[in-house]
Amino acid sequence: MALLSLRGLTMRFGGLTAVSGFDLEVEPLKIYSIIGPNGAGKTTAFNAITGIYAPTSGEIVFDNRELRRPPTWHLYATCAVVAIATGLGLMLMTANIDTLWRVAIKNNNDDEARQQPTSAADFAKYDSNSDGQVSLSELTDGAALKPEGLLARGDDNGDGQLSRTEYLRAERWRFDWPNARRDAARQLRGEPGLVRRGSRWQIVPATSNRLLATAPHLKQALVTRDNHAEAVALSRGDWRPIERDGKQVFLSADGQRELLSAPDADSAKIKLAQLKEVAAEQTTHRRNQWLALLGGMLVGGLGTYSVWQRSRRTPDVIALAGIARTFQNIRLFQNMTVLENVLVGMDRSFSPNLFGMLFHTTAQRLQETQRRARAREILEFVGLGLKQENLAKNLPYGEQRRLEIARAMAAEPKLLLLDEPAAGMNPTESEELMHLIRRIRDTGATVLLIEHHMKLVMDISDRIAVLDYGQKIAEGTPAEVRANPRVIEAYLGKEDVS
Amino acid sequence: MKSSWLSLLKPLLPELVGLLVLLLFPILPLGWRWLHLPEVILFVPVQEVLDRVAGQLPIIFILTILALGLNVVVGYTGLLHLGMGAFFGIGAYLTGILTIPGYPFECGFWLALVLSTFGAALAGVMLAAPTLRLRGDYLALVTLGFGEVVRFSLRNLEEITAGTRALNPIPPPNLTWLGLTPGSWSDDMRPFYYLCLVMLAGMVWLLRNLERSRLGRAWVAIREDELAATCMGINAARAKLAAFAVGSALAGLAGSLYATKLTTTAGPDAYDFNRSIIVLACVILGGLGSIRGVIVGSFLLVGFDNVFAPMLDGIMQKAAESASQKWDLKLTDNPFLKFTNWRLMIFGLALVLMMRYRPEGLLPSKRESHGEAV
Secondary structure (H helix, E strand, C coil), X not given: CCCEEEEEEEEEECCEEEEEEEEEEECCCCEEEEECCCCCCHHHHHHHHCCCCCCCEEEEEECCEECCCXXXXXXXXXXXXXXXXXXXXXXXXXXXXXXXXXXXXXXXXXXHHHCXXXXXXXXXXXXXXXXXXXXXXXXCCHHHHCCHHHHHCCCCCCCCCCCHHHHHHCCCCCCCHHHHHHHHHHXXXXXXXXXXXXXXXXXXXXXXXXXXXEECCHHHHHHHHHHHHHHHHHHCCCCCCEEECCEEEEECCCCCCEEEEECCHHHHHHHHHHHHHHHHHHHHHHHHHHHXXXXXXXXXXXXXXXXXXXXXXXHHHHHHHCEEECCCCCCCCCCCEXXXXXXXXXXXXXXXXXXXXXXXXXXXXXHHHHHHHHHHHHHHHCCCHHHCCCEHHHXXXXXXXXXXXXXXXXXXXXXXXXXCCCCCCCHHHHHHHHHHHHHHHHCCCEEEEECCCHHHHHHHCCEEEEEECCEEEEEECHHHHHHCHHHHHHHHCCCCCC | CHHHHHHHHHHHHHHHHXXXXXXXXCHHHHHHHHHCCCCEECCEEHHHHHHHHHHHHHHHHHHHHHHHHHHHHHHHCCCCCCCHHHHHHHHXXXXXXXXXXXXXXXXXXXXXXXXXXXXXXXXXHHHHHHHCCCCHHHHHHHHHHHHHHHHHHHHHCHHHHCHHHXXXXXXXXXXXXXCCCHHHXXXXXXXXXXXXXXXXXXXXXXXXXXXXXXXXXXXXXXXXXXXXXXXCCCCHHHHHHHHXXXXXXXXXXXHHHHHHHHCCCCCHHHHCXXXXXXXXXXXXXXXXXXXXXXXHHHHHHHHHHHHHHHHHHHHHHHHHHHHHHHHCCCCCCCHHHCHHHHHHHHHHHHHHHHHHHCCCCCCCCCCHHHHCCC
């Protein structure tokens, strides 16, 4: 069974065809070579295999599966979270976050206490507003004002006065959460809300800055607001004022309560028109809000999914499946040490436990020591045992090549792709390299290499494929390829008959 | 066993000495009082200077934490980030919103600190997720823009952030379990000094650990060669997100401490582009990717800004006054005799010289030492 099979691999860049219809079957535990003149598309094929490029057409099957990131529940969870977040974010934007905060948060705390009271007498003025909270005006002297908890915490600075902070931190002050939730919901639905301006309360629609009514006290304002909300709802239907005591009054649906009144028929008409306008605004607002919510969810969810879809075949997925490679132009981590380069290659074998990484736990330390020992073994295997602490950029060229191989081997690949490993090496070095490649094969990896160095290729390869102008022109054992006239033609040109 | 511990501590010697000096520092002004040493040595009013330094050191610690956060993104991962001030601001404002009386949350300081840290990290992830594909100049522009967006949002969300008036007063941390009353908090700088110092030391320790772990190596690998790193199986997107999250979390933590120190969120303009650039300058001056360098860099720069410049100002002012009286000159209002006005020029000059003669920073990171099994 083939470990890697390329079926009709084609790579086009614009009008340029780099590789066309490349078929290759790589059997496990063999050494394969791809040779060919410069520009034949060998490195492009490597890049396609390792996921740097997406193939224009054709299949790459490794270990009997296509190399794509599999969908996991993480993906769906992320999509859902992003969708909900974008949807809610857009919805909040249509509702105006600033006003929402004002209506839901600022109106539900003791607004007047924010005006820097300094003494007990000052506090006495700030009557707590609506529900059964202890009214501060019931308290007469400063001593009684100081709650137990405050004294226990030692917040008293000894001058018989409470700072605003001290007052607000005392147990007496409570934020009205249920009310805040109701106000927030009302605002989000586009119903009229309460806003404090100076000493009066204003009833304003959530959707515009028009003023519906004002009230001097919170209790009154709350009633007016609810009446207005009901009136707006009723104005959608056939709702007419009736005359009572010389005034035009609008009654609630059950006919029991008076929601609004007007001195005469004309102003009643104007009021009704205004209510209808507010109702229309509310409808638009709600529609926009739903659109924002659904649109945001759609954009967020589908966007995340399509980004994921596009990144399904990335180099890291393919590397994790068991293909490691080296590069034609050496791409080491120049400013890291030799040992660290190998450790990066072993990245996947470390635990992803962030807690361990942050606190350097014993388990983490043990793992680190083990991996370092393994990295040293690999470095000794390629003959760099004495250079562990050098920076990669300070190594001579040949050793950099070997380090790249060591780094790739650290990933424990099933298939190792070597892109011109002998480039720039002298005969002794390439001889050593040949032995190294054989030893790598003996450790249980399959090797696929691109090489121009014919002696090396012919000596170690089990099979050779020859590419020319992106097309495979020959494949077979070294002896077969050497005898193939098309190969000779590709390398040396056609004999001119003259 | 003992010798092995000592050998472990040996490479940490500069850090430990620095920590010891800073731990002992607040005792110095007192020692001066007890030992009756001369008040003025070589025209320098020692007591005054020590008090000033002690008052400014917590700010220096806080900004060092911020610089360490930026170092994760710029130094390790190599992503040019010009909007760190925004995350600093997010941390400060989150603390403000969560703690000030009058808003419904009123969390304690510790909870607010944690929530600000995580909130800023979340904001970092939200910024990083759509910009993962950008690199170099493009990412720099996006982060710069994000910084401005945050600043203007803070200014314009008037109901939430109180616009340019800033949220205040942020209550001091509750340290009664340490036997400290909130009243003593404002008189005595020591509790907050030690709090910031412990935070800084803790963050340095965590970052040191992270630097030598899988994640730290992945960050540096991405900086060195992203393609090669992904071909080794590193999920570059995830590593970059982690870098942004960690960096922003540190910035949020610093912001939270900053707001608590000042007892106000200090207005949106405290978190502008200038802040981001100064912090970036600290990182570059000290040495990209080197914790020790970043600490030295920010101590030098912020110390110059907050301690040295005002101090020199005072001395020059006094000299100018006495000279004016002596020779009947009008020197007191001369803008050229005010050191603060020369501050940015000297700052810029130092950076230019630095880039010319030591572009790798004062204390560049030494990767050789990382090979040691720790």
